[in-house]
Amino acid sequence: EADIYQTPRYLVIGTGKKITLECSQTMGHDKMYWYQQDPGMELHLIHYSYGVNSTEKGDLSSESTVSRIRTEHFPLTLESARPSHTSQYLCASSDRNEGQRETQYFGPGTRLLVL
Amino acid sequence: GNSVTQMEGPVTLSEEAFLTINCTYTATGYPSLFWYVQYPGEGLQLLLKATKADDKGSNKGFEATYRKETTSFHLEKGSVQVSDSAVYFCALGAGGFKTIFGAGTRLFVKA
Numbered sequence: 001e002a003d004i005y006q007t008p009r010y011l012v013i014g015t016g017k018k019i020t021l022e023c024s025q026t027m028g029h030d031k032m033y034w035y036q037q038d039p040g041m042e043l044h045l046i047h048y049s050y051g052v053n054s055t056e057k058g059d060l061s062s063e064s065t066v067s068r069i070r071t072e073h074f075p076l077t078l079e080s081a082r083p084s085h086t087s088q089y090l091c092a093s094s095d096r097n098e099g100q101r102e103t104q105y106f107g108p109g110t111r112l113l114v115l
Numbered sequence: 116g117n118s119v120t121q122m123e124g125p126v127t128l129s130e131e132a133f134l135t136i137n138c139t140y141t142a143t144g145y146p147s148l149f150w151y152v153q154y155p156g157e158g159l160q161l162l163l164k165a166t167k168a169d170d171k172g173s174n175k176g177f178e179a180t181y182r183k184e185t186t187s188f189h190l191e192k193g194s195v196q197v198s199d200s201a202v203y204f205c206a207l208g209a210g211g212f213k214t215i216f217g218a219g220t221r222l223f224v225k226a
Contacts, residue, residue: 006158040153040155040202040219040221041218041219042216042217042218042219043159043204043216043219045213048213090158090159092158092159094214102147102208102214103149103161103164104151104159104161104214105161106151106158106159106160107158108156108157108158109156109157109158
């Protein structure tokens with residue numbers, strides 16, 4: 001069973017607000033990821049991290065930023081939310097020691113609505 | 116480059132029908148192949164995986180065989196249930212950090 005948590009599960013905010021989506025995992029995984037997904041649709045990788053102090057942008061351009069100060073924590077921040085940011089955000093982690101066999105473990109997601 | 120193509124949905128079946136969701140891939144080297152499932156309102160979870168050619172992954176009545184000659188990893192289940200209604204993602208792990216996900220196939224099972 002995956003031990004990866006995301007908060008909040010749902011968030012409705014106004015345009016221009018700063019928000020941080022939290023993601024934590026208790027599995028000691030080095031690799032973590034953020035995906036953007038319209039519900040039930042294709043996943044788009046927006047950020048990833050190989051480990052502490054390592055962050056990279058993914059395939060889909062995003063106005064969000066991430067940080068990785070601790071292994072277990074990988075928060076995503078939007079400095080100024082816009083309606084185009086309305087989506088579902090999925091956090092995932094994987095263990096690099098599995099090599100190519102690595103399974104990704106997903107959190108339950110945060111569904112964001114920007115008014 | 117690496118890619119995954121899976122059949123478009125939605126797929127609508129009656130309970131106890133046979134399910135096939137097609138997935139083909141292109142990759143260099145020897146990737147691992149996965150099927151993930153996403154139930155409504157949840158994140159993805161691993162359904163099954165196969166790490167080398169001719170391996171069969173299986174879980175909860177679902178099966179998929181890694182076919183290198185046809186570059187395929189089709190998902191099958193002999194008798195679907197209403198509770199199998201979800202979105203299914205085929206995925207490829209080709210080393211490094213990245214997993215390549217297909218676009219997802221939505222399955223509806225009617226009672």
